Amino acid sequence: MAVPPRWANLNIDLVTEIMNRVPCAIDRTRMAAVCQAWLAAVARAERLTFQLPSLLFPPADANDVYCYLSGCREHNMLAGPRYFGSYDDGWFFVAYGHTCGHRLLNIRTGDSHALPDILVDHVAHEIHSMVILAAAISCPPEFAPCAAGIVSYQPELDAPRRRHLAFWRQGDEVAVCNVLPGAPVGPGWEPEDVVYYRRNFLFLTQGGHILVCNPLYENDDSGNILLVPWKLMPFPEWSFFRDCMWEYPGSAVVRACYLVESRASLDMVVRLAAHHHAPTSSFKVFYMDPIDIIEPGDDDEEADEYLRTWNWFGENAWGGRMLFVGRGCSKSYEVREYPGLKDGIFFLDDRSFYDAEMMFGRVNERQYPCSDIGRWSPPEGPLPSHVELYFPERVPSYNSPPAWLLH
Template sequence: MDKSRKKDDVLRIIHRLLSCLVDRRRMGQVCRSWRAAVAPQQHPPQRPLPWILVPSVGGPTFSCALGGCATHDFLVPDDALSARYFGAYGDGWLFLAFGQIKGHALLNLRTNQHFDLPDVVGLEMLAHRYRVHIVMLAVTLSSPPEHEDCVAAAISSLWPLDPRIHAFWRMERDVAVMATSVDGVVGPILEDVIHHNGAFYFLTREEDLHVFAVSEFHEYDDGELKIPPMDIRLFRNGQRYYGENVVARYLVESGGHLLMVVRFVNIRDWPPTTWAFRVFEMMELPQEATNNEVTFKYAWNELASLDGRMLFLARGCSRSYEVVDYPGLEFNDGVYFLDEGRLQLGDRTSITDRAYPCRDNGKWMAAADAVPRVDNFLPEQSPSNYSSPVWLLP
């Protein structure tokens, strides 16, 4: 083999090991010979992996969770430089609050397309209808926002009372509707929301699910959204005890199955750090189980391994990827997580005090033949006064 071919082979090996699309592109721009050598590999995978939108003093930058976490400049509109980012949707959409607790919007960082989202929810009380201010904590969509039949579902807080409610709306509507009745506003604490199999699933702290079928959403004559009945799915092994650990729960769709991922945070050290995860899969019981006169049709089955998955966690926008689809990343299965702030300070405190810790970002790896461990990335990240880190979904 001549030296030129050997050099090209080495360049292609290095290029294949670069998970960051920006770094791959830059490597191909070094010189003409390098560009020719790596040209066949420059095409990104059909489903690119998420980036991290990192709060910085001069506005957000972005980093690749698998690419050594070098940060790259990122252009956002001036009025979004100090916005609170609280979720993402595919194809470059980000959920943000321009005014921290108001000015909710959906912004596409590729096209600058913009949708205003509701800042209030309609509330019926004592035969009167009121508009109550809400603060959104997590949002998901039934379809891309440009679709006329798109329905949005959110975990929101009735500010300043702080109970979490289910909120729904169609795009371009300025008022949301809530599923929680007035008498039941202070109900189960909602942990996460996902669109899965044609329905919205809300996960409660008790590890049960509140399910709303999207096909059953309709509109009244005045255009207001009519919410379908809520299907409450009780789980036989829900409300499990995790000791003295502080935990957070997430919903992830993987291969058509619904997973619940439980995150463990050590708050005895400062700053608090994530140290472990447990992953469960929803299963329907072959026959109903009864315990203390309560009937259960579902259970959470704990998984022994990730089985080649990369799980990227965040409320309302968690994603699952198979490492086999990404040549060169075969050993990168694990759980990728970001510092949400709420685990240490609570939703309300984080937002009102504009205090967002940003250091608890990392990757947790579990293997049958090794001790699970957490690799922390962006450990030098200083606190932000406007947002926590969020995933950016290409």
């Protein structure tokens, strides 16, 4: 009987063709480590132009990565800080001290940048500690100094914990909240999500409004201070919630809302459940559109496009896309670029975002839910929309909620 050839003796053209049929970047990296011949084959393989996010899954002591392109196969590869967001090309927002030690980390290159644990309010002349819940950055940090829009807690305030918005510039040791004029506060105004869109940070509030913030740097006697003018994109309050209740009468609880840039516009994805403790039951996608433009002033200047009244309208023709939703890092992909896959919405278990005390407990007291993770499929022919939960029996994590790894 002939002895099978060693892996290194396989024809390099054959190995290259195999590599071309492997869509997962992590699988390709591990194949390249087999031998020099396979490493050469990876270099010759077709470039992975369109790579879907992978799911970062945090057990109690380590983190696993699950890749949709490799059939949700497990890649055990990361240690376990708290993850609170991600950015393209392998960047993660992490907190090594759970409520402190915030960093922006690239798991591919090992490059990292310190994020602040301190928030300065130059207007009120106050300094607070800060715990970051979600963040979005303006550009890759390796190419140019980036800025970040941040959703945070200020844990030492003698009041119920509320989510605040803050801003940071790469290289600064503190974040600031110098929003001028002062951003509205109170019920309905806590930030739900943040996205960097058309050179502005957009914060989605609980009431469905959007705060458009454009960080600026100005000089004064003490040096550079970040000022953040903002404008309001007002939406008729709770209108999209009423639409959800009307279309999904059995799913009366809005679990979460996300902003996602898709097809050169901005959409809001609303996540629904039967009640607060039930798993995700459905989704609805909205697009924004102006419904009332303010008249020009006496000087005949044109009305500012952000001084309009806006509304969220249900999007009935959003198909042909795969949406991956997560705070600060939602992504949209065209199905036609991924043969064999279908449109739908992929979601994480982020219920801990609303638990103001979760991250401040002891290790054995923290219980980050990890079971409400899956895919929602829209109606297809006679088939109704439905949710497939991937890990319904998954136990909670002590160290982090799940996160997306963006390639």
